[in-house]
Amino acid sequence: MLSHALKAVIWDFDNTLVDTRARNRSVTRRIIETVTDRAADEFHVLSEQRLYDSAIYRWQNWQDLYRVEFELSQDQIRAAGRLWTGYQAEDSTPTRWFEGIAEVVRRLADWPQAIVSMNTSDNIRAALGHADLGDHFRLVVGCDDVAYERQKPDADGLLHCLDTLTEDEEGTVLYVGDHPVDAQCAANANRELDRRGAALRVVAIGAAYGADAPLDGWPVAPDFQAHAPDDVLAIAGISEPPAT
Ligand SMILES: [Mg+2]
Structure with missing residues (x-):
């Protein structure tokens, strides 16, 4: 009370x-592939849902996740951020x-x-x-x-x-x-x-x-x-x- x-x-x-965990992982996989030109499965935390979920709770925010787990530069992180809304709208993974x-x-x-x-x-x-x-x-x-x-x-x-x-x-x-x-x-x-x-x-x-x-x-x-x-x-x- x-x-x-x-x-x-x-x-x-x-x-x-x-x-939103499954949708967010799906969108993140596509973003990372676009920004890095590498397959999402090359990134350990994107290869399985449970690994992505635990990474989400390990980091304070998505920028930290992208910087540390995916080793993106600040420019790449900003580029990734700009893709989020459009990729979310195009992703049909259920929430x-x-x-x-x-x-x-x-x-x-x-x-x-x-x-x-x-x-x-x-x-x-x-x-x-x-x-x-x-x-x-x-x-x-x-x-x-x-x-x-x-x-x-x-x-x-x-x-x-x-x-x-x-x-x-x-x-x-x-x-x-x-x-x-x-x-x-x-x-x-x-x-x-x-x-x-x-x-x-x-x-x-x-x-x-x-x-x-x-x-x-x-x-x-x-x-x-x-x-x-x-x-x-x-x-x-x-x-x-x-x-x-
Ligand atoms: Mg939350």
């Missing part, structure tokens, strides 16, 4: 709302919303909700449209909405949401994410709120309900863990089903 009133709920996208997560989003309809992600806002809006959930999110902040050097764990995207959805009044904003970088981002947002003297606080929820996301050993531990989507409602203090 939260000690201050809930003001908003902000979500990460990949592997928090939607299981799926986690079981029960859409219902949780709908039950939070009385609070403003937003998404802060390192995927592109176009991809995210397409996924929201397919699930008929677009109206539930007042704001979608993707990687293209935040300066290249200021992606998560920097808090620029999250702070933009807080500034748009709240007025820094006393209260709590939930940030739900599956990756250590999400909890670090929440902590960085709280540092900025402290600097402003704001009474608003971001509470980080580690999402561990479907993507085999390891919650142990995060550099910044989340305030809560959600082992099922409904846990987000319980943490928010909304435990009763709506009247029908």
